[in-house]
Amino acid sequence: MNAHNQKNKYAVIFICWLILCVNQTTARNINEDASAANVNKPAEHELLKTDSSYHHISYQYRDNYYGEPLKAIEYLQKKRVHFEYPTEQAYFTDQIKLIELFFKTEQYAQAENILGPLAIEFKNKLQFHPKLALVKAHLMLHNRNIDDFLETLQPYVSVYQKAGNESFNACYLFLLGAYEIRKNQFSNAFTHLTSGLENAKGLGITHLEIEIRNQLVQLFYYTQRYEKALNLNEEIIDIARANDDRYSETLALSNKMNLYYSRAVYLANSMPGEDVANNPIYRSYIKKSRQLQKQVYQLAKEIGAYRTMIKALILKQSHSFGDNNFQQAIIAGKEISEIARQFGFDYENAVASNNTAIAYRALGEYDKSIQALAVAEKSYLEMDNLQSLTWIYDDYARTYEESGNFEKALAYFKKFHDASMKFSQKTNNETLLELQEKYAANERSQEILRLTQKSALNTQQLETEKMGRWLLSVILMAVFLIALTLFHKRKRLKRLLKNEAALNQKITEANAAKQRFFANISHEFRTALTLSIGPLKKLIAEPNYSKNPFIESALENNLHMMTLINEVLHIEKIGAKTLPMQITKINLRMAINHCLNRFLLQFKEKRINICQHGFDESIYFYFDPSHLEKIVANILSNAAKYCLGDCTIELSVKVEQERINLEICDDGPGIDEAELPHIFERFYQGKSSSDQTLPGTGIGLSMVKELVELHQGSVKMCSQVGKGCCVTISFKRGKSHYPQQLIVDARSQHETTPRIAANDRKLPIPQNLKRHPTPLSRNAGHTNELLDNQHRKVILVVDDNPQIRLLIKSILQPEFHVVEADNGKQGLELAETIQPDLLITDVMMPLMNGFQLTEHLREHPQLSHLSIILLTALSETEQRVHGLVLGADDYITKPFDNEELKARVKGHLAQKQRLSKLLLKKYQSGLEKQQLSQTFEGQDSKRSKQLEKLIAKNLSQCEFDVEQMYTAMNMTRSSLYRYTQKHYGCSPKHLLKVRRLEIAYQMLTDLQGTISEVAYAVGYQSLSAFSRAFREHFNHPPTQVKQQYSNEPKVEV
The missing domain is CATH 1.25.40.10 (Tetratricopeptide repeat domain)
Incomplete structure (x- = not known):
């Protein structure tokens, strides 16, 4: 260059x-x-x-x-x-x-x-x-x-x-x-x-x-x-x-000018040896740069x-x-x-002088070039710009070289080299200095922090010592006076504490007695109502039932009685401050609409119109959903009760900064102003409630007030006779006024609610039982019943009330075989004997209650797999949670719905069936190759392999029988029988049974699931039938195999 x-x-x-x-x-x-x-x-x-x-x-x-x-x-x-x-x-x-x-x-x-x-x-x-x-x-x-x-x-x-x-x-x-x-x-x-x-x-x-x-x-x-x-x-x-x-x-524009020129230079440097001046892109950049320069x-x-x-x-x-x-x-x-x-502008002058020096050198005017370089050199020296000085020395050297003064050219080339080395060293030193400064700053920060902490600790120790000395002086001065005062007060305090303890003991015993009384009376009431409501519902659900107003009235009154019992129990719990609360975030509009849906039919019959104002989808607040429903339902119920017809109920919402105000107004007969101060008192009944045509209990509005105040809210009523009533409920916004332990996530507020299984289809009776009944004898009837029971799911019902047991038996039979026990102890003994598929138990029973029975079953090595449904009158959340924590699979409150009970039973059994099939598939996928190689080693029979594969594929299907077997094999019954006799030495039916039991044995030894899951996995519908067949084939029960291999240590190979 x-x-x-x-x-x-x-x-x-x-x-x-x-x-x-x-x-x-x-x-x-x-x-x-x-x-x-x-x-x-x-x-x-x-x-x-x-x-x-x-x-x-x-x-x-x-x-x-x-x-x-x-x-x-x-x-x-x-x-x-x-x-x-x-x-x-x-x-x-x-x-x-x-x-x-x-x-x-x-x-x-x-x-x-x-x-x-x-x-x-x-x-x-x-x-x-x-x-x-x-x-x-x-x-x-x-x-x-x-x-x-x-x-x-x-x-x-x-x-x-x-x-x-x-x-x-x-x-x-x-x-x-x-x-x-x-x-x-x-x-x-x-x-x-x-x-x-x-x-x-x-x-x-x-x-x-x-x-x-x-x-x-x-x-x-x-x-x-x-x-x-x-x-x-x-x-x-x-x-x-x-x-x-x-x-x-x-x-x-100046930046734009320089950018286009820089792009041109970058393009020229990237194309060495080419004619850049004729490149259209280069010429375009230069042209734009010239235009912008002007x-x-x-x-x-x-x-x-x-x-x-x-x-x-x-x-x-x-x-x-x-x-x-x-x-x-x-x-x-x-x-x-x-x-x-x-x-x-000294720096700009230096740059221009350097460029002028280059121009003079190109024209051969070397003295002027040297003079221009001297001007630039002076400015760069004053600014200590080492990088620019290296360029100046290089220009000096080239100018002297072209002018023929090689001695000075050599001197400036040396200066250029020294300056370049200094600049490189300076750059490296600056980088090193930055690293050192960062390290030193970090060290200084740590030292400062350590000294600060030490100083703070020393100061704190001095302050503590000073405070200690001062307190010691005060204590020594006050000890004598305090000792005298305590001596005189001690006897009085002991006497008061003794009286208070006695009083607290009496209060505790009274509260416990009251709680026991309400629990027992609630259990008796709910049991009686269950025995009344269940048969009435079953009677009405009969296909040949003819409409009878007396029966329907009896059912309606029983349900009303259950509502009254619930209200009385809630009032008692509020008074005793034991009412549970589950605070969650609620959408007000959805909650109000949910409450209104319950009254739509009643409002329609009485020609009552509903108007809503101000309900926005974005209005949320924190409240217990069940308590809000009781509050709104009581107010709407009163409005519907006293509005005679062609009335309007208006619901409106006003959102303030810290509160949400809900107003429920009607244009009914209204309430006398003299009654308003007492309207929220417990058991108070106004003139309208005293009327025999509109009876009341006097606890509805009292419960409304106490529930609202329980959530730090307020409620008031205004009314004029003949113009209607208006109830205003004020809710606090936010959740800071609730204890943190009461607040639950909206997604998990129903975690403890029992789920009703959707799959309640009836499993078909195995075909082989239909075609091959046992021979008739003098015990034929009993034998057929045993055989039928053998292939039906066994349900054990434990309840101390024989009528409840009879009701449940009537609901579940004939689809299931129901066995009864009248207390928890007898239920545990029966469960050990018959090994049922599902157990339904009451909670409050003599000898052993339902909670204790559940705990014993879950700890029992042979019965821990049983599905357990708790059926009780104890409906509170704490009791439901306690039962589920002990290991119950479901919790149903009396009085229960017949169809709901049947659906839940079917759902739990179907779920266990699905889990068992999934378990079998998982087990078979890992065992299939090993089984085939062991079974057919040394054989080349494709038909035997096809038969074994067919049995393994349908092992979990209880409907799979000999007929389906020979159809799938494209054989007749007799040809299949001869084939299995020849190759296996037994009938096809026996071969299927043996394969099922062998797979079950291997699953139990490998600890693949519980006994009931293994039974369902290999095609048995009844756990008792599986246990009997297993014992006959292996000479010991499945529980023994399970227990033996669960106690052996596992050895990994």
């Missing part, structure tokens, strides 16, 4: 570096308190009257801060001299604006002249220091003196990041990102700049948004993502034009943006080098030097 091309490359490097010298602006003003300013200056309104030029400038500044920065500077300078500032805050704000405008117009020396005295003036005003630090750091970036940049901002980082200081934070992130670009930390710079951009956009600080975008353009340029840089630059131009900000527009030069000259004007001229020098028009490059250099000397 010749000297001309080499220097042209250096000129390009200078242009690319100059792209980074973009104006910076800081965030807007801070708002702090300040004291009064100089009182000798006239007020601003007086100055506006006397100075017409000031008046004109002030409005120009106010109307167009960005578009007329020079006029704004003139306005602020005059204001500084003539205006009486009311506070030092206002004065400080205007001076910061003036510095920012000097930044914008590239007058950095003037900005520094303002900043220095301002920092001294406000040295003792700490509230202004964070803003001054930002402006000082900004000036450091412009002056390229960033050694102390981080130290300047570090003391105020917490202030910048504090909530409420978003404008400070945006400006801080902008400056930090600009600093990191200069340190080549592009990843961190991008993160900080994008965060700052979001903040600036959110705050509407347009000039800061433009500056951050400018920095992102430089970042994309550095990382050679030119397309992104150009697109972002176009956005800056649009924003600047929209705000009539010609300075920002000119700067963005536009930028003209705009910068018009608005006085002299630094940007110099950039355009430097690029003009580079274009002149490309055109070999060195004279034009010299002329441009002289113009640059003149502007730079006038405005103090």
Whole structure:
């Protein structure tokens, strides 16, 4: 490469570096308190009257801060001299604006002249220091003196990041990102700049948004993502034009000019040895760069943006080098030097002088080239710019070499080499220093933390010792008086405690007796109602039932009796403060509609209209759903009861900041004003309730009030006779007024609710039992019954009430074989004997209750697999949860629905059947190959393999019999019988039975599921039938096999 091309490359490097010298602006003003300013200056309104030029400038500044920065500077300078500032805050704000405008117009020396005295003036005003630090750091970036940049901002980082200081934070992130670009930390710079951009956009600080975008353009340029840089630059131009900000527009056009030139240089360097000048893309980039250079030069000259004007001229020098028009490059250099000397742009003057030296050398004017290099060298030495000095020394060497002065050329080549080594060493040292500083800072932080902790510990120990001595003195002085006082009070306290303990014992015994009484009476009532409601429902459900109003009335009255019992029990629990609560998030609209659905038929019959107002889908609050239903249902029930017909019930909601108010109003007969104070008292009955035609219990509204107050709410009623009633319920919003243990997740509030299985299909009777009944004998009837029972599921019902057992038996037979026991102890003995498929038990029984029975069954090694349903009158959540925790599979409350009971029984059995089939498939998939190889080793009979595969596939199907076997094998019954006799020595039916029992034995030894699951998995419908067949075949029961192998340690191979 010749000297001309080499220097042209250096000129390009200078242009690319100059792209980074973009104006910076800081965030807007801070708002702090300040004291009064100089009182000798006239007020601003007086100055506006006397100075017409000031008046004109002030409005120009106010109307167009960005578009007329020079006029704004003139306005602020005059204001500084003539205006009486009311506070030092206002004065400080205007001076910061003036510095920012000097930044914008590239007058950095003037900005520094303002900043220095301002920092001294406000040295003792700490509230202004964070803003001054930002402006000082900004000036450091412009002056390229960033050694102390981080130290300047570090003391105020917490202030910048504090909530409420978003404008400070945006400006801080902008400056930090600009600093990191200069340190080549592009990843961190991008993160900080994008965060700052979001903040600036959110705050509407347009000039800061433009500056951050400018920095992102430089970042994309550095990382050679030119397309992104150009697109972002176009956005800056649009924003600047929209705000009539010609300075920002000119700067963005300057960036665009340099970006196109840089793309051209990048393309030229990537195509060595080719004719780049004729490349259409290269020529396009150069053309756009030339057009933009002229536009930028003209705009910068018009608005006085002299630094940007110099950039355009430097690029003009580079274009002149490309055109070999060195004279034009010299002329441009002289113009640059003149502007730079006038405005103090030393670095730009050095760059232009270096380019001028290259042009002189190309023209052979070596003395002038040396003179231009000397000017550039002097500036770089003053700035201690080692990298630029290496380029200068290289140019010296080449100029002397071309002029024939080889001695000086050699000397400067040595200087060039030494400077390059120093620059490389400096770069490495800076990197090492940064690492050392990070390590030292970390060490210092740890040491400071350790010393701080030690100091705090020492201080705490001193304070503790001091406090201890003081307390010891006080205690010693007070001990004598306290001892005397305690001596006299001790006897009295003992007497009071003894009386209180006796009283508490009596109260506890009374409460326990009352609770036992209510539990027992509830059990008896529910049992009686179950025996009444169950048969009535069964009678009404009969196909040949003819409508009988007396039977239906009896059923309705029984259900009403159950409602009354529940209300009395709830009132008692509220009074005893034992009513359970499960607080969850409720949608008010859905909850009210759910309650209304219960009364739709009644409202329709009485011609009552319902109107709802203000119910929004978004209204949620925390409440117990069951309690809310009782509250609303009681109020609606009263309204429906006393409204005679053609009435309207209005429900409305008003949402306040802390409460939700629900109003339920009707236009019925109303209530006398004298009765309103007593309407929520327990057992109080007004005149209407005393009427024989509208009887009441007097506990409904009392329960409403107590339930609402239990949730920290309130309820009130207003009424006028003949105009109706209005009940207002006020609910608290939020959940802070509830204890945390009462709040449950809405998704899990029904976890303890028993589930009704959907699959209740009746399993068919095996075909082989239909075709091959046992021979008749004198015990034929009993034998057939046993056989039938053998293939039906066995249900064990345990209840001390024989009528309940009879009712359940009538519901479940003939689909199931029902065995009865009248207490828990007898039920446990029967379960051990018959091994039922499912057990239904009452809770309250003599000898052994249902909870104890459940616990014994779950601990029993042979019966732990049984499905258990608890059937009881104890309907509270705690009791249901207790039963389920002990191991019950389901919990049904008396009085129960006949069909629901049957559905739950079928569901549990069907679920166990499905699990068993899944268990068998899983077991067979791992055992299939081994079984086939063991069974047919040495045989080549395809038919035997087909038969074994058929049996294994249908092993879990209880319907699979000999007929399906020979049909699937394409054989007749007799041919299949002869084949199995020949190859297996038994009948097909016996072969199927043996295979089932063998698989069952292997599953039990491998601990694959419970005994009942294994039985169902191999096609047995009854657990007792499986146990009997297993014992006959293996001479010991399945429980023995299960227990034997579960106790043996497993050995992994």
